[in-house]
Ligand SMILES: *[C@@H]1O[C@H](CO)[C@@H](O)[C@H](O)[C@H]1NC(C)=O
């Protein structure tokens with residue numbers, strides 16, 4: 001019995017001297033155009049591709065069963081113009097993509113190579129390209145830390161609060177060009193965390209703050225609880241957001257397209273196509289601060305701005321011609337005294353931009369109300385976490401409420 005096993009092992013060795021596991025690249029091996037790495041579950045594949053109608057070549061990762069669906073691109077900002085690209089891993093753990101002239105087209109930003117003696121590159125089952133040291137198991141670099149326009153299951157979007165390192169999506173320029181476009185999708189850790197899509201530096205859309213269950217403006221993300229769990233982490237080390245599928249056989253991705261629209265897809269195995277399960281709805285109230293400070297936007301087919309109770313348009317003439325971003329001002333100024341001031345409860349509204357808010361998980365809603373009332377620069381408050389009876393406090397401290 002034993003000798004038979006040995007025979008088989010030798011047989012395999014003898015007949016595949018230069019092959020390596022299909023999902024890994026070892027030192028001094030290379031990947032050239034046409035060669036690919038494939039995960040053991042045959043879901044992800046890494047290799048060279050040309051997007052859309054472009055003839056440029058890029059190193060990237062796609063679904064093995066849906067090769068047009070590219071989920072990550074290495075040399076997005078430095079295309080190869082022919083098929084002579086080569087990816088090589090050297091003994092010090094330095095990974096480089098070369099063109100035929102020997103120019104380095106792309107190389108991941110890695111920390112010190114000290115102590116690395118047996119590096120290996122592996123495309124793991126989640127679609128994460130991991131460069132690690134086999135001896136110490138230390139991860140030197142991984143593609144999940146540098147996403148392009150797609151968030152895969154198991155990936156996190158967020159910020160390491162100790163190092164400041166941010167993991168976020170950025171759009172492609174166009175269907176034919178994966179280079180960095182104008183839109184970013186980040187988890188803004190300031191105040192109460194929320195997801196924000198920016199067009200360069202301008203806010204294009206946002207999700208509303210995390211309320212313990214979902215991002216308050218995006219309840220659709222919580223209506224798929226049969227499909228996935230949201231993993232939201234918020235502590236002194238990090239703020240991050242990711243999802244976990246309930247069934248390992250469900251394949252899902254979130255992509256931000258060239259116009260900054262985020263959309264989640266599920267692979268429909270039976271019909272061999274991607275089904276969109278939700279996308280960010282764009283309507284007359286979606287653009288940021290449409291009705292200005294203390295204004296309220298109503299979704300009634302046309303953009304309809306009004307002022308909160310106790311407020312009036314700053315510039316009534318402009319409001320009448322639908323130029324509303326100037327917003328509203330108080331009809332009676334705050335007295336800044338607990339006798340004259342009070343709160344008016346607004347229901348069924350979306351929560352203001354929480355970037356400028358102060359969040360405190362340690363106090364309840366009653367204490368929250370008191371603190372806000374006593375502080376003349378506090379203009380509104382709400383619950384931080386809506387789970388159960390509700391807990392925590394968020395106060396808007398600035399004079400401006402969007
Ligand atoms: C890639 O590897 C093959 C086989 O080891 C080798 O013959 C070839 O020269 C390598 N190419 C480059 C560009 O290093």
Ligand SMILES: *[C@@H]1O[C@H](CO)[C@@H](O)[C@H](O)[C@H]1NC(C)=O
Nearest residue numbers: 079080081082083099101103
């Ligand atoms: C590819 O780019 C190189 C310079 O980077 C240039 O010399 C070469 O002519 C280009 N080839 C094609 C087919 O455009």
Ligand SMILES: *[C@@H]1O[C@H](CO)[C@@H](O)[C@H](O)[C@H]1NC(C)=O
Nearest residue numbers: 089090091092093094095096
């Ligand atoms: C690997 O590449 C790095 C970066 O170019 C270089 O500093 C290092 O000497 C190389 N190591 C080996 C063993 O070739």
Ligand SMILES: *[C@@H]1O[C@H](CO)[C@@H](O)[C@H](O)[C@H]1NC(C)=O
Nearest residue numbers: 080081082083084099100101
């Ligand atoms: C491919 O492009 C490189 C420059 O990027 C150039 O050096 C090389 O000669 C080209 N090869 C062919 C076959 O055109």
Ligand SMILES: *[C@@H]1O[C@H](CO)[C@@H](O)[C@H](O)[C@H]1NC(C)=O
Nearest residue numbers: 124125126128130142144154
């Ligand atoms: C792939 O990498 C991610 C991120 O490091 C990790 O969470 C996950 O467990 C890995 N998956 C596998 C199958 O190794």
Ligand SMILES: *[C@@H]1O[C@H](CO)[C@@H](O)[C@H](O)[C@H]1NC(C)=O
Nearest residue numbers: 257258259260261262263279
């Ligand atoms: C982006 O996604 C939205 C929603 O699916 C779609 O209406 C729009 O056409 C897409 N834009 C591009 C450029 O693909």
Ligand SMILES: *[C@@H]1O[C@H](CO)[C@@H](O)[C@H](O)[C@H]1NC(C)=O
Nearest residue numbers: 358371375376377378395397
């Ligand atoms: C109270 O007001 C001050 C400014 O006067 C502000 O810095 C502080 O954050 C406020 N505190 C709360 C809890 O709102």
